[in-house]
Amino acid sequence: MDEFSFIDSIMQKYYRQSSIIKGIGDDAAVVRPVNGFDMITASDTMVEDIHFRLATMTPYHIGYRVLAANISDLAAMGCDPAYYMVSIVIPKDWSKQQLQEIYAGMQDHAREHQMDLIGGDTVSGHQFVVTVTVYGYVPKGYARYRSQAREGDYVFATGYLGDSAYGLHLLLERGKSTDNPFIKRHQMPQPRVPFAQALQPLKRVCLNDISDGIASEANEIAQASGIDIEINFGDLPVRPEIKDHTLKDHKKWVLSGGEDFELLGTVSEDDWPRIQAAAEQTNTKVTKIGTVKPSTENPCVILCSDGRREKLSKSGYVHLQ
Amino acid sequence: MDEFSFIDSIMQKYYRQSSIIKGIGDDAAVVRPVNGFDMITASDTMVEDIHFRLATMTPYHIGYRVLAANISDLAAMGCDPAYYMVSIVIPKDWSKQQLQEIYAGMQDHAREHQMDLIGGDTVSGHQFVVTVTVYGYVPKGYARYRSQAREGDYVFATGYLGDSAYGLHLLLERGKSTDNPFIKRHQMPQPRVPFAQALQPLKRVCLNDISDGIASEANEIAQASGIDIEINFGDLPVRPEIKDHTLKDHKKWVLSGGEDFELLGTVSEDDWPRIQAAAEQTNTKVTKIGTVKPSTENPCVILCSDGRREKLSKSGYVHLQ
Structure with a gap:
């Protein structure tokens, strides 16, 4: 040809x-x-x-x-x-x-x-x-930037996190012909276009897509906006199949597993019901996973889990505050 | 890093x-x-x-x-x-x-x-x-398409043809450190932006850039516009250094030598003086090299040379009509 x-x-x-x-x-x-x-x-x-x-x-x-x-x-x-x-x-x-x-x-x-x-x-x-x-x-003027997070905002994520990374894990274990929803998520991810479009009337919403894992994307928002992001580990939307694995694997897939192509966002408390309405309208799961705090020194991401507060690095590594 | x-x-x-x-x-x-x-x-x-x-x-x-x-x-x-x-x-x-x-x-x-x-x-x-x-x-509406050539148009080319291919020939012979204008043309070609911009007021001009050799580009215009293009080989702008070589090399570099990034165009006879004015204004050499003819059967490019009329294929191959 x-x-x-x-x-x-x-x-x-x-x-x-x-x-x-x-x-x-x-x-x-x-x-x-x-x-x-x-x-x-x-x-x-x-x-x-x-x-x-x-x-x-x-x-x-x-x-x-x-x-x-x-x-x-x-x-x-x-x-x-x-x-x-x-x-x-x-x-x-x-x-x-x-x-x-x-x-x-x-x-x-x-x-x-x-x-x-x-x-x-x-x-x-x-x-x-x-x-x-x-x-x-x-x-005009309604592009959504990483720099648009503000103190007091709710932090939210669409869909489930870690599915694609877990799908890759299954693929490497079982081969590509396997019919499995996690493998499908890895091979044919669905970007959150309808949900993002439904948010267009909102005056301000901060959005970032989760291509390198939520740890990386949340840090990008924190740095661009000059704020801290506090995430409650227990609130992250994770499927039971992933929770069944060791906490180490679970954290790896959910925090730094890439290519979920979900959206991570922040919005004012007042506009949170409008996020929920857009989610319902477009049949999109949306979960509140944390809040935006004023930055103390360098903007960072704090992971709250079992009463511990740990700093979450871009790569998904955590260390005690 | x-x-x-x-x-x-x-x-x-x-x-x-x-x-x-x-x-x-x-x-x-x-x-x-x-x-x-x-x-x-x-x-x-x-x-x-x-x-x-x-x-x-x-x-x-x-x-x-x-x-x-x-x-x-x-x-x-x-x-x-x-x-x-x-x-x-x-x-x-x-x-x-x-x-x-x-x-x-x-x-x-x-x-x-x-x-x-x-x-x-x-x-x-x-x-x-x-x-x-x-x-x-x-x-708005002033993009220049290959399909805009019309019967009776003058066919023109900017600059000199074959310089880049001849430059590559010299490079392979002498190495890249050589200071030579043909080598410079090959390594740092200058697209004809100012000239194309100066043509913006014209209602119609057909343009194609010469990236794969004039034989290929002229055929693209002929096919897209449904016309024949007649080119006078003797009128093609070619530097004496290239003419000094065998006719076979000369033709190869000029007709199918790529990456001169000159413009090949057609314009009505009436607007030809405006092409010349734009050329002068932007210090661009422009040469009339042929005319647009009605297409007999399949749109094609005819190369006229020493009284012979040959069909010029996309690849630069010529055969008698």
């Missing part, structure tokens, strides 16, 4: 987004941003043997998940996904079918969020690499 | 583009598109040992050139460059200094076009890969 018939095979027959003036087929794509909206854009790269192995992910899952990681960044900004661009470096020993399956995984996930493929590049190389750039829109 | 101090080292102290609301530092970048403009975006990937070798390019040149390839796509759409995003896969044996030199090459080139770095990703891998995504703006 030459370059041109390949491009033909991945080109959409029509575009869902009416703001696309020209998608694939020229030197660049052309879009007409809607007045009154800011544009959000992010880029994420996945490399074989670094971010995934073919032993645990099919090409379809790779495509599905690399788009998930990008869409999750858009959700964390509170925005509506719109387009994506894909650059792939493909090793010579990959088949045409494997390459097409990656695109199928991306296209299926894109369809769920009304996104369109507007361009990219496919080149050969020694190691598989995929870079996706995504684009979305948010009402 | 950890991820965070690295990000710190590449973060700009200020942004030149006032439309940037949030650059590097959150889950995604936020920009506020100016009303009355369309946004242009493109992505281009370069892989070590496929697109370049460290034997012929320094890390600085790699950075400079990957941005050039992307900016050239923006120029071919007639637009003003604005931002860029960089994803790099870096092998473990590359030094911190080499990585920083790549960014220095990009930053120096970005400064020439008032562009800002707004995000990206840096991950490790076995083979060096860099993907750049660029963003720019063009007055």
Whole structure:
């Protein structure tokens, strides 16, 4: 298959987004941003043997998940996904079918969020690499930053934490053909787009997506906002299957297990009912897991557990205050 | 150097583009598109040992050139460059200094076009890969497409053709430390941004950038516009140093030598003086090299040389009509 018939095979027959003036087929794509909206854009790269192995992910899952990681960044900004661009470096020993399956995984996930493929590049190389750039829109001035947490805010998380890391653990133990909800969470994560969209009317909400574990993301919010975040370990939303394991594994998966692609957020006590309403409206589990405190010295994250207060580092390491 | 101090080292102290609301530092970048403009975006990937070798390019040149390839796509759409995003896969044996030199090459080139770095990703891998995504703006409805060539148009090219391919030939012969204008053209190509910008008031002009050789780009225009393009081989702008070589080498470099990043365009006879005025205003060499003809059967490119009319294929291969 030459370059041109390949491009033909991945080109959409029509575009869902009416703001696309020209998608694939020229030197660049052309879009007409809607007045009154800011544009959000992010880029994420996945490399074989670094971010995934073919032993645990099919090409379809790779495509599905690399788009998930990008869409999750858009959700964390509170925005509506719109387009994506894909650059792939493909090793010579990959088949045409494997390459097409990656695109199928991306296209299926894109369809769920009304996104369109507007361009990219496919080149050969020694190691598989995929870079996706995504684009979305948010009402002017309503992008959600990590710096927007304020003293007194409630801290909340969507869904369950640690599922993806536990799924990977099961995958390595049992192999990728296993039908299991944790494995599915790992291979086909669902970014929290509808929930983030339902929050758009709120004047202020701080959001960060959980791609590197809640320990890392909570620290990012604390540092960007100049506040302390207090998390009650017992309040973290964790499934019983994970709690059945040793506390060490449980903590590892929940605090620093990456790629849950849930949202971590903070909001004023007054607006907390609106978070709950958005959660109900979009069928999203949301749990209050802590509060925002004024920062004493350096902004940090405190994990409260069994009456102990420990400092939670970015990497998930805890030490007594 | 950890991820965070690295990000710190590449973060700009200020942004030149006032439309940037949030650059590097959150889950995604936020920009506020100016009303009355369309946004242009493109992505281009370069892989070590496929697109370049460290034997012929320094890390600085790699950075400079990957941005050039992307900016050239923006120029071919007639637009003003604005931002860029960089994803790099870096092998473990590359030094911190080499990585920083790549960014220095990009930053120096970005400064020439008032562009800002707004995000990206840096991950490790076995083979060096860099993907750049660029963003720019063009007055609403004024993007320049390959499909805009019309019967009777003049066909023109900027600068000189074949310089970059000849530069690579010299590099392979002499090594990368040689001080030579052709080698410089290969390592630090200059996309035709000012000229493309000066054409913005024109109602219609067809543009394509010469990244894969004029044979390929002219065929793209012919196919997209449904017309034939007639090129006079003797009119092609070629430097005497190239003409001194065998006709076979000369043709190879000029017709299918890639990465000159000049512009190939077509415009009505009436507007040709305005092309010449834009060229003069921006100190750009522009040469009329042919005309657009109605298509007989399948749109194609005809090369006229010494009274012969030959069909010029995408790859630069010619055969008698």
